[in-house]
Amino acid sequence: MLSPFSFLLDWLYRRLGSLLGAPERERPSGPWLDGDLPRLNSAVEEKLRPRPTDAAKASGSAPPTSGQGLDLRKWFNLDVIAPGIVGILFLVGWEVAVRLTGVPPYLLPGPILVAQTLVRDWGSLFPSLLITLQITVVAFLLATVSGLLLAILFAQSKWIERSLFPYAVILQTTPIVSIAPLIIIWLRNNTFAAMVVCAWIVAFFPIISNTTLGLNSVDHNLLNLFQLYKANRWQTLIYLRLPSALPYFLGGLRISGGLSLIGAVVAEFVAGTGGQRAGIAYQILISSFNLQVPRMFAALVLVTGLGILIFVALSALSDRILGRWHESAVRREN
DSSP states (O other): OOOHHHHHHHHHHHHHHHHHTOOOOOOOOOTTTSSOOOOOOHHHHHHHSOOOOHHHHHHTOOOOOTTSSOOGGGTSSHHHHHHHHHHHHHHHHHHHHHHHHTOOTTTOOOHHHHHHHHHHTHHHHHHHHHHHHHHHHHHHHHHHHHHHHHHHHHHHOHHHHHHHHHHHHHHHHSOHHHHHHHHHHHTTTOHHHHHHHHHHHHHHHHHHHHHHHHHTOOOHHHHHHHHHTTOOHHHHIIIIIHHHHHHHHHHHHHHHHHHHHHHHHHHHHHHOOOGGGOOHHHHHHHHHHTTOHHHHHHHHHHHHHHHHHHHHHHHHHHHHHHTTTOTTTOOOOO
16 A cells, blocks of 8 residues: 555656656556545544634624624734733823923924824825825835846856946946936936936845845756656746745735835935925925925825835735745644
């Protein structure tokens, strides 16, 4: 009788052979290879049978399913409550300290005054935030596509990686504040494109660095298996390297999302463009020149909220993609 392990090896051989066009070998016969798998005994089946939770038993109701509304336990847990409590205590302490010390609003406004200013100037601050968001999204998409394509090119040829990767490092280590004026001068007829280029430079390196590391971190045993079955480079890339590099790529996306926003704000500071195409950084500059410090804080709240929203969205995307199979996102029962 063949063991289940030999059955698994036989299935893997036939699956990979059919994928790579190898001839299918003759299947060994066995008492259950040509039919159904052997049934588990009653004790194991009893252990594997799903059971309702203790809380559901106590209340006499069935356990909730995924389609029965919002899962409140996801929001009312320690990971959400603890930071919320710390933030509320910080804001309360800030407001109390400002009122007790009598600090003037043009030096340090309280949270209540900042909130009032945000509501009052929402009509001018929010459209500027949308301009900054447009620059951030375009730069982030360009960094994602270019970083992924170059990382794939690096994985196909070590000589190309050794020749071009140092220049990516140089591009990352050069302060964006020092080269942003040059980019804006060179693209003076299109200020939006100049700011997108500045934000792309900041967001580009984490994606290409993380993805290249992931493509080169393939398990050598699996790589030898693909070579044994004479898989070409594209088959190895699609079925082995890219799935292995996916967690690294998604980690680079989470880093680059915030960096693209930082690059967009820095570019707007350097450009100093006003009018209808003025971003949120221009509103901060104008408020600082006029000593409108509460308005500056209100604009900073919007920028910070946008950065948090970008990070949360990319983290949710990463958990959605990796949640079913990768160790970094799989939830364990214990």
